[in-house]
Amino acid sequence: MELVDIGVNLAHRSFAGDRDAAIGRAQAAGVRTMIVTGTSLRASHEALRLAEERPGVLYATAGVHPHDARHCDARTIAGLRALAAAPAVVAIGECGLDFNRDFSPRPVQVEWFRRQLELAKELGLPMFLHERDAATAFLEVLDAVQPEPAQVVVHCFTGDGPTLQQYLRRGYNIGITGWICDERRGEHLRALVRMIPLDRLLVETDAPFLTPRDLRPKPVAGRNEPAFLVHVLRAVAAGRGEAPEAVAAATTANARRVFTRLS
Numbered sequence: 001m002e003l004v005d006i007g008v009n010l011a012h013r014s015f016a017g018d019r020d021a022a023i024g025r026a027q028a029a030g031v032r033t034m035i036v037t038g039t040s041l042r043a044s045h046e047a048l049r050l051a052e053e054r055p056g057v058l059y060a061t062a063g064v065h066p067h068d069a070r071h072c073d074a075r076t077i078a079g080l081r082a083l084a085a086a087p088a089v090v091a092i093g094e095c096g097l098d099f100n101r102d103f104s105p106r107p108v109q110v111e112w113f114r115r116q117l118e119l120a121k122e123l124g125l126p127m128f129l130h131e132r133d134a135a136t137a138f139l140e141v142l143d144a145v146q147p148e149p150a151q152v153v154v155h156c157f158t159g160d161g162p163t164l165q166q167y168l169r170r171g172y173n174i175g176i177t178g179w180i181c182d183e184r185r186g187e188h189l190r191a192l193v194r195m196i197p198l199d200r201l202l203v204e205t206d207a208p209f210l211t212p213r214d215l216r217p218k219p220v221a222g223r224n225e226p227a228f229l230v231h232v233l234r235a236v237a238a239g240r241g242e243a244p245e246a247v248a249a250a251t252t253a254n255a256r257r258v259f260t261r262l263s
Contacts, residue, residue: 001030001230001233001244001245001248001249002030002032002248002249002252003029003030003031003032003033003203003229003230003233003248003251003252004031004032004033004034004035004202004203004251004252004255004256004262005026005031005033005034005035005203005204005205005207005226005229006035006128006153006155006175006202006203006204006255006259007035007037007094007128007155007156007175007177007204007205007206008034008035008036008037008204008205008206008207008226009036009037009039009206009207009208009209010022010023010034010036010047010050010058010207010226011036011043011046011047011050012207012208014208014221014223015208015225019050022225022226022227023054023057023058023226025225025226025227026225026226026227026229027057028227029227029229029230030230030248031226031227031229031230032057033056033057033058033059033255033262034057034058034059034226035058035059035060035061035090035091035128035259036050036051036058036059036060036061037060037061037093037094037128037206038060038061038062038063038083038093038094039063039064039065039067039068039094040064040065040068040071041064041075041076041079041080041083044060044061044062044063044080044083044089045083047060047061047062048060048062048083048086048088048089051088051089052086052088055088056263058088059088059089059090059259059261059262060086060088060089060090061089061090061091061092061093061094061128062080062083062084062089062091062092062093063080063091063092063093063094063095063116063128064076064080064095064112064116065094065095065096065098065130066095066096066097066098066103066104066109066112066113066130067098067101067103067104068103068104069104069108069109069111069112069113070103070104070105070108072108072112076112076115077115077116077119080092080116080119081119081123084119084123084125087261088261089125089261090125090126090259090260090261090262091120091125091126091127091128091153091259092116092117092119092120092123092125092126092127092128093116093120093127093128093129093130093153093155094128094129094130094155095112095113095116095117095127095128095129095130096109096113096129096130096131096134096138096155097109097110097113097130097131097132097134097137097138097141098130098131098132098133098134099132099133099134099137100132100133100134101132106137109134110137110141113138113141114141114144114145117141117142117145117147118145120147120151121145121146121147121148124151125151126151126152126153126258126259126260127147127151127152127153128153128155129152129153129154129155130155130156131154131159132158135159135163135166139166139170142170149170149171149172150171150173150258151258152170152171152172152173153172153173153174153175153202153258154167154172154173154174154175155175155204155206156175156176156177156179156204156206156210157174157175157176157189158179158185158186158189160188160192161188161192161195164192164195164196165195168195168196168197168200171200172200173200173201173202173254173258174196174200174201174202175202175203175204176189176193176196176201176202176203176204176232176236177203177204177205177206177210177232178205178206178210178211178212178213178215178224178228178231178232178235179210180193180232180235180236180239181212181213181214181215181231181232181235182212182213183213183214184213189239190235190238190239191239193236193239193240194239194240194241198240198242198247198250199250199254200254201236201247201250201251201254202251202254202255202258203229203232203233203236203247203251204229204232205224205225205226205228205229205232206224207223207224207225207226207228208223208224208225209224210224211223211224211228212224212228212231212232212235214235215228215231233247233248233251
């Protein structure tokens with residue numbers, strides 16, 4: 001099986017000591033392509049640096065996470081536009097709204113989410129989006145900007161059925177992580193994942209976060225890594241009642257269609 005991990009935080013400090021080894025383990029497991037998530041200007045620069053060191057294997061996104069929206073200023077959009085000129089940058093994001101933790105004031109989150117969506121639309125790039133407990137406001141911003149639906153990726157979907165239906169009705173793509181492997185919080189996803197059309201389904205680890213709880217043996221220090229995408233894929237396939245190989249082929253094709261800069 002060949003897989004694309006559409007969201008992995010390889011610039012995170014937890015990978016500082018064994019990043020190359022983690023990439024090697026992922027490739028050996030069949031995860032041939034990984035998109036390194038940018039969550040601030042600084043993190044996006046680092047994601048691009050990693051991607052340019054490993055062409056054809058790593059790619060990057062450029063964006064500001066809603067947690068960091070409070071740090072945005074007049075230089076932010078110009079900085080993201082400059083980063084997006086690099087061929088290895090495949091999307092604008094991770095951006096969106098997070099009304100669960102509210103690390104940035106909600107009006108500030110909304111403003112910088114809108115401005116990043118407008119940048120992505122201007123550049124014709126896909127959008128890698130974050131939403132937690134903010135679906136109504138999230139959809140209001142998206143509906144106002146009216147991006148190309150096929151370029152919208154709702155990353156790490158963990159919501160409920162009505163919210164998923166709203167995203168699917170608009171034609172958005174849906175990313176599923178190891179949250180689906182969590183018997184406490186993610187059991188509902190095993191049913192909801194059947195609702196996602198196969199041609200709009202994507203898989204990701206969000207490593208080093210969201211380690212699948214049912215993974216055996218447990219990884220050292222509990223850290224997630226891109227090699228575990230195979231485990232996530234199998235959980236998604238089981239929830240859908242489909243062969244893992246078929247889901248792998250579809251999600252890989254979907255990733256290459258959505259993120260058109262992937263080679």
